[in-house]
């Protein structure tokens with residue numbers, strides 16, 4: 414009973430450790446930049462890291478349980494054997510360590526096949542995510558058979574690596590046990606001689622059977638010790654791999670929102686690392702309540718100008734909020750100053766309400782009204798409790814876009830960067846939301862990036878970007894010309 418409780422507690426403890434480690438892991442993966450995640454392959458990274466956490470927790474559990482079970486029992490059995498016939502005991506006890514040494518040598522193969530299996534398992538997760546996310550595109554463009562073949566290849570590679578890894582990890586323990594048990598041949602021979610009175614010690618049949626029984630238990634126990642070493646070693650290797658990810662996220666969930674201040678941009682220039690300058694010498698100032706338009710031809714750098722405010726890459730010149738330089742703020746302060754809505758609505762698979770409030774208290778309807786989405790949501794059978802699906806797949810493009818805007822407005826910051834928030838909307842809806850936006854952001858600077866300009870005549874300032882140059886003025890000012898002298 415006590416033994417059962419002990420095991421139960423250890424298992425519970427290991428489960429808690431596993432859960433906490435995964436919590437930390439998700440936290441630290443979420444903190445990684447979008448660049449790192451896409452370079453390393455989010456699916457592969459997640460799968461490998463999760464399997465590593467499982468191995469660590471399992472190694473720890475086995476170590477804690479078996480150390481008590483196996484260690485104490487082994488000592489007791491060894492003592493008994495030595496008591497009955499120390500010479501025969503020493504001969505018999507050579508075999509279990511031999512099986513350890515062999516297990517140690519074979520570990521390389523077990524680990525190599527195990528690592529290959531994890532690698533394939535990660536690749537399969539990425540391929541599955543890719544197929545699920547792009548299924549419609551593949552069907553529409555008729556690439557389904559090729560993608561299917563590529564997926565099948567991944568699946569076969571996964572099966573092969575799983576079989577290989579399992580064969581090694583499942584077939585070796587019985588072999589170790591056979592090696593440990595090989596000592597029985599000696600026990601039968603020398604023990605028989607003891608019973609006949611010709612051996613090292615005088616035994617009766619009871620001593621003989623007790624010796625065999627003790628040795629059998631010792632061999633069985635020592636094979637669990639070999640398994641234990643394997644599990645602990647596996648845990649060590651896994652721990653080494655995930656250790657860099659095992660730090661608690663530094664950024665708290667909800668940074669405090671900064672106070673409204675004048676935004677002053679001076680001589681701003683930007684280039685992606687290793688690329689040519691995208692734009693330079695952008696200067697403007699904006700007071701809370703102003704909406705600044707950013708426009709220009711395709712790929713001129715509009716979105717990049719918006720992302721500069723996220724400080725993912727260094728910029729030239731200066732962006733000041735009040736008297737504070739953006740690049741010099743710590744991450745937490747900056748998150749409290751800058752709100753950002755990119756092209757991708759980045760909705761998560763939860764209810765409409767949760768997608769807006771993101772765990773905060775508040776009335777989500779207020780923001781749904783602001784983005785003219787309230788009536789459509791009211792007509793849905795589950796209303797504000799409707800689950801939007803991964804990435805908002807159960808909503809139309811325009812609904813997803815407005816929902817993302819509602820979320821950004823719900824978490825208003827002194828500077829709001831909105832990258833093409835109206836691209837999927839009709840003109841009337843766009844105008845209505847624009848008016849609501851203006852009324853709601855009297856205490857914030859809004860940077861409105863868009864290639865649709867008919868609302869721009871109502872903006873205080875417009876930044877025209879083209880071929881690396883920027884002109885800051887109003888909508889009425891003549892547009893800048895490109896290198897061929899044509900108007901943009």
Ligand SMILES: Nc1ncnc2c1ncn2[C@@H]1O[C@H](COP(=O)(O)OP(=O)(O)OP(=O)(O)O)[C@@H](O)[C@H]1O
Nearest residue numbers: 685688691709710711712713714715716717718864
């Ligand atoms: N992460 C990046 N690394 C390197 N170059 C990039 C990166 N992101 C964008 N670019 C390049 O920067 C240029 C400007 O891209 P950006 O998305 O800012 O343009 P845009 O004006 O917003 O375009 P659109 O009107 O199509 O939305 C493009 O040539 C693009 O290829």
